[in-house]
Amino acid sequence: MSLLLEVRGLTKRFGGLTAVHDLEFEVRAGEILGVIGPNGAGKTTTFNLVAGTYRPDAGEIRFAGEPIAGLAPHRIAARGVMRTFQHNRPFGGMALVDNVLVGAHRRFRATLASIVAGRARTEEARQRAAAQELVSFVGLAELAHADVTTLSFGQGRLLEIARALAGEPRLILLDEPAAGLTPAECARLAEIIRGIAARGIAVLLIEHDMHFLLPLAERVVVLNFGAKIADGLPAEVRAHPAVMDAYLGSHAAPH
Amino acid sequence: MQDFLELAVGAAASGCIYGLLALAYLVMIRPTGIINFAVGEWAMVGAFAGFLLLTQWHWPYALGMAAMLVFMLLVGWATERVAVRPLLEKAAPVLAPILALLGMLVVFRESISLLFGPDPHQVPYPFGYGRLEFGPLAGSYQSFFMIGVSLVVFGGAWYFFERTVAGKCFEAVALNRRAAALMGINLARVTALSFAAGGAIAGLAGILIGPNISAHYLMGVPLAIQGFTALVIGGVGRVAGALLGGLLLAFAEQLTVRYAPVPPGYAQGVPLVLLMIFLIVRPTGLLRARA
Amino acid sequence: MKRAVLWVGGAVVLAAAAFFMGDYHNDVYRKLLLWIALALSYNFIFGIAGQVTFSHFAFYGIGAYGIVILLFYAALPWPLAILGAIALCVVLALAVAIPATRLEGFYLALATMAFAQLFIVVLNEGGAVTGGTGGLASYRLPRILGLDFSGRTYTVVIVLLVLATAAILRRIDNSWFGRACRAVRDNPEAAAAMGIDVARTKVIAFTVASVLAGIAGMAYAFVDNTVNPPIFGLENAFLLLFMVIVGGTGRHAGAVVGTVLLYLLPFVLSPLIGQHHALVFGVLMVAAILLQPRGLIGLYDRVARR
Numbered sequence: 001m002s003l004l005l006e007v008r009g010l011t012k013r014f015g016g017l018t019a020v021h022d023l024e025f026e027v028r029a030g031e032i033l034g035v036i037g038p039n040g041a042g043k044t045t046t047f048n049l050v051a052g053t054y055r056p057d058a059g060e061i062r063f064a065g066e067p068i069a070g071l072a073p074h075r076i077a078a079r080g081v082m083r084t085f086q087h088n089r090p091f092g093g094m095a096l097v098d099n100v101l102v103g104a105h106r107r108f109r110a111t112l113a114s115i116v117a118g119r120a121r122t123e124e125a126r127q128r129a130a131a132q133e134l135v136s137f138v139g140l141a142e143l144a145h146a147d148v149t150t151l152s153f154g155q156g157r158l159l160e161i162a163r164a165l166a167g168e169p170r171l172i173l174l175d176e177p178a179a180g181l182t183p184a185e186c187a188r189l190a191e192i193i194r195g196i197a198a199r200g201i202a203v204l205l206i207e208h209d210m211h212f213l214l215p216l217a218e219r220v221v222v223l224n225f226g227a228k229i230a231d232g233l234p235a236e237v238r239a240h241p242a243v244m245d246a247y248l249g250s251h252a253a254p255h
Numbered sequence: 256m257q258d259f260l261e262l263a264v265g266a267a268a269s270g271c272i273y274g275l276l277a278l279a280y281l282v283m284i285r286p287t288g289i290i291n292f293a294v295g296e297w298a299m300v301g302a303f304a305g306f307l308l309l310t311q312w313h314w315p316y317a318l319g320m321a322a323m324l325v326f327m328l329l330v331g332w333a334t335e336r337v338a339v340r341p342l343l344e345k346a347a348p349v350l351a352p353i354l355a356l357l358g359m360l361v362v363f364r365e366s367i368s369l370l371f372g373p374d375p376h377q378v379p380y381p382f383g384y385g386r387l388e389f390g391p392l393a394g395s396y397q398s399f400f401m402i403g404v405s406l407v408v409f410g411g412a413w414y415f416f417e418r419t420v421a422g423k424c425f426e427a428v429a430l431n432r433r434a435a436a437l438m439g440i441n442l443a444r445v446t447a448l449s450f451a452a453g454g455a456i457a458g459l460a461g462i463l464i465g466p467n468i469s470a471h472y473l474m475g476v477p478l479a480i481q482g483f484t485a486l487v488i489g490g491v492g493r494v495a496g497a498l499l500g501g502l503l504l505a506f507a508e509q510l511t512v513r514y515a516p517v518p519p520g521y522a523q524g525v526p527l528v529l530l531m532i533f534l535i536v537r538p539t540g541l542l543r544a545r546a
Numbered sequence: 547m548k549r550a551v552l553w554v555g556g557a558v559v560l561a562a563a564a565f566f567m568g569d570y571h572n573d574v575y576r577k578l579l580l581w582i583a584l585a586l587s588y589n590f591i592f593g594i595a596g597q598v599t600f601s602h603f604a605f606y607g608i609g610a611y612g613i614v615i616l617l618f619y620a621a622l623p624w625p626l627a628i629l630g631a632i633a634l635c636v637v638l639a640l641a642v643a644i645p646a647t648r649l650e651g652f653y654l655a656l657a658t659m660a661f662a663q664l665f666i667v668v669l670n671e672g673g674a675v676t677g678g679t680g681g682l683a684s685y686r687l688p689r690i691l692g693l694d695f696s697g698r699t700y701t702v703v704i705v706l707l708v709l710a711t712a713a714i715l716r717r718i719d720n721s722w723f724g725r726a727c728r729a730v731r732d733n734p735e736a737a738a739a740m741g742i743d744v745a746r747t748k749v750i751a752f753t754v755a756s757v758l759a760g761i762a763g764m765a766y767a768f769v770d771n772t773v774n775p776p777i778f779g780l781e782n783a784f785l786l787l788f789m790v791i792v793g794g795t796g797r798h799a800g801a802v803v804g805t806v807l808l809y810l811l812p813f814v815l816s817p818l819i820g821q822h823h824a825l826v827f828g829v830l831m832v833a834a835i836l837l838q839p840r841g842l843i844g845l846y847d848r849v850a851r852r
Contacts, residue, residue: 535657
């Protein structure tokens, strides 16, 4: 399997605090990589560095062989890396399916001139059908035309995912997708994530809930205090002494 | 140099007025984030109150000024109650009260126009038309009066924000509304007071500049723009910034009129150009807010 | 097919109306139509793209003054004059929009307000070129291709212009670009994460809307065959904002409803309140924001749903 995302020597400082230090990991095409660690371990910072919200102070990030570190978020998205937000950020002024269509933004070929001339209708219809399919895939078919501000938290979470998928990414970044979900919703989410990987899309999954992550991920990277402390198969990581140490006393301790 | 000193006092006086308007914006922006563009109209109402009380009813100046201030406190409070409070309670986005206040701007302007007609009205000079000389500096009594009153107001405002507990509450609300509320600060009262104070300060600016430009129903928007430009130049964070911004703006205007090789009408363009430049290049203004 | 029939039918009805009205009513009708064109493009930049601007009327003026100056002062042939006026709008719109991308919310409004006021100052001080405070007059609509388009025919031209504006905006709104504008309005950070270039989207939206306002301005220049500064000032910019909000922000139908209401209201109110109809507008605006933020169209939706 080829390397889709390579992170080497990644470092980010905020004033005097080093949030991420010399981080190194890879994501291979079509795999589910979990990044886990206690709160404050640097997971979100790592996520934001890959997504382009932050610029790294040192290190490289390569996607499909091309460097992307420090690029603006919209350029990174254009290359095929789509993300969700931990605190749902729907576009409140549009119906659900239109929210998903925004995710497909980069897929549209029509120029403004052709839109004005009325030649963009076929593409619009085609994309809309694709968006509908994604809405069904995440299980929100009945709410396709709903006002997104009325969605429950769990439903909003599913919208985030459908929207990110609409961009036909090769890598999808999920930011604590299980946070705040009921056990039933978590189970459904895990199914959806497996479905995404089955479509050949690599998944980088940030989580601090081990119960959710370990059964789902194919490989796991463990962070603590901004550095990597373990890297490998879920079973290996679960038994790793440094990992148990990091989680000792925390409510997310593995059993 | 002689030239410059001659216009210095006049410019300083105008600068103080712009500074007062900027201060009015500031006391409302800081705790609520709301830009109340109606301060220009409030200044107009203050000027008209001055006309009514002092010119028409011949009240003594001090009494008339005091009555105007009380009236403007009420106007400010009422504006907040009608156009702002319901929206804050509904947790509407901050743009909503700003737009509602634009509607109020028009209501104020047209009401004054309805009541007083389209002609300009005279607001009296408390000390007459005389001039005063302090060495090389010379200016009208009114200019010195404006400067004096403004310095008192600015001094009071600085003292309030820096040295009193109530002022610290304002700062707290400005920094973090939710945290302030959790600490027991009554947000509604702070907001109401900030608008009342804004009304009084704007009204004061109006009655001070009234004698020079006459009370007129269209005087509001230019003043609102000049006041806001002063605020942007000086920086929203500090009371001193409002005064600094006002003075810089006034001097820029005067120097342009005096020395720039453009037709005098273009002087009106000075605050506009400065506003656009500062918004784009340095929106936080010249003085930084205290951390 | 059905939609095309509706548009053509609408065009015919609106155009035919011109021939059933006297000169005075034609004049009112033409101006109402132009206000509707302005409100539609303003609704796009304000309601759909979420940019609070006060420069819309300035661009209306740039189009109006531009076409008159290029046709009669620079003596350009009419196709070049039209292109020149449009080019002028584009250049100025970019000059305002590009630096303004970093401004949020009301700060953008203030920068555009300053721009609008500056435009008036330039008009007032423009000497012979702009006619100063008196403006420009004593010109007439030139013959185009040998045909005289003045009078009732001009009303038809304006009807077509308004419909074209509406059609263009509708198509843009229903496209990926319209969605991008809404996304930037609702949540710029999420929009960027979806691959939307936020700054570029804002600049294009502002430019398109401003150019449409400028084109309406070019038509306006020949309605009274006179242009002068007060028409393009902040008064009318506020009024346009009020129309869109009262009618229903973000909705094309809302812009039309709000404009028709607020434009015709003074004619009804004149006997009662004389020149001070702006007072009523201000009150309606405050009422709309406090009580019915979705505007009259929102009210209609609620009633229609029962």
